[in-house]
Amino acid sequence: DVKVTQSSRYLVKRTGEKVFLECVQDMDHENMFWYRQDPGLGLRLIYFSYDVKMKEKGDIPEGYSVSREKKERFSLILESASTNQTSMYLCASSLGTGARGQFFGPGTRLTVL
Amino acid sequence: GIQVEQSPPDLILQEGANSTLRCNFSDSVNNLQWFHQNPWGQLINLFYIPSGTKQNGRLSATTVATERYSLLYISSSQTTDSGVYFCAVPGDSNYQLIWGAGTKLIIKP
Numbered sequence: 001d002v003k004v005t006q007s008s009r010y011l012v013k014r015t016g017e018k019v020f021l022e023c024v025q026d027m028d029h030e031n032m033f034w035y036r037q038d039p040g041l042g043l044r045l046i047y048f049s050y051d052v053k054m055k056e057k058g059d060i061p062e063g064y065s066v067s068r069e070k071k072e073r074f075s076l077i078l079e080s081a082s083t084n085q086t087s088m089y090l091c092a093s094s095l096g097t098g099a100r101g102q103f104f105g106p107g108t109r110l111t112v113l
Numbered sequence: 114g115i116q117v118e119q120s121p122p123d124l125i126l127q128e129g130a131n132s133t134l135r136c137n138f139s140d141s142v143n144n145l146q147w148f149h150q151n152p153w154g155q156l157i158n159l160f161y162i163p164s165g166t167k168q169n170g171r172l173s174a175t176t177v178a179t180e181r182y183s184l185l186y187i188s189s190s191q192t193t194d195s196g197v198y199f200c201a202v203p204g205d206s207n208y209q210l211i212w213g214a215g216t217k218l219i220i221k222p
Contacts, residue, residue: 031208043212050208088154104156
């Protein structure tokens with residue numbers, strides 16, 4: 001079974017802090033994704049990566065950056081956290097080209113005070 | 114871009130009942146996925162079903178691509194089936210998914 005893990009289940013940070021969310025997958029998938037999920041807005045794609053050191057903006061990249069130095073790890077960075085970034089963050093990975101068969105991590109519920 | 118609509122938005126059933134969830138999409142697609150998000154937030158990939166019918170235990174899914182809809186059937190519902198069910202189709206970029214708003218299912222004991 002594909003396993004996607006995220007570094008924290010719950011995280012509380014203060015406004016202005018730099019925040020790192022880590023995601024690791026163990027199935028050698030090429031593609032990795034970061035989403036945020038908010039009530040009434042569904043899942044929105046922040047960034048994705050289709051190869052090491054490659055990244056593409058999703059629908060809502062503002063205020064975020066990402067890093068993919070190794071194939072199995074995809075990091076989401078909030079350079080200066082703000083209260084409107086309080087959300088559930090979900091990481092996913094998939095094999096090959098296209099959006100086929102995305103597998104998700106358990107999510108990180110981030111609260112910015 | 115493509116639009117994805119799910120119905121009903123909410124569904125409350127007694128344990129043991131059967132249910133049908135629907136996903137309509139506005140343009141032709143080459144794949145469609147169904148996901149279940151449990152009450153703790155974990156999203157599980159249920160089916161990858163571009164066309165035809167697939168079954169996995171009490172769950173089955175049918176996609177009629179020519180008519181632009183997919184159905185998810187849950188038979189003999191259990192309380193563990195509660196959560197939100199999403200369908201998703203590829204967007205303009207081959208790597209992106211367009212998500213429906215979900216159907217929130219509550220199974221009462």
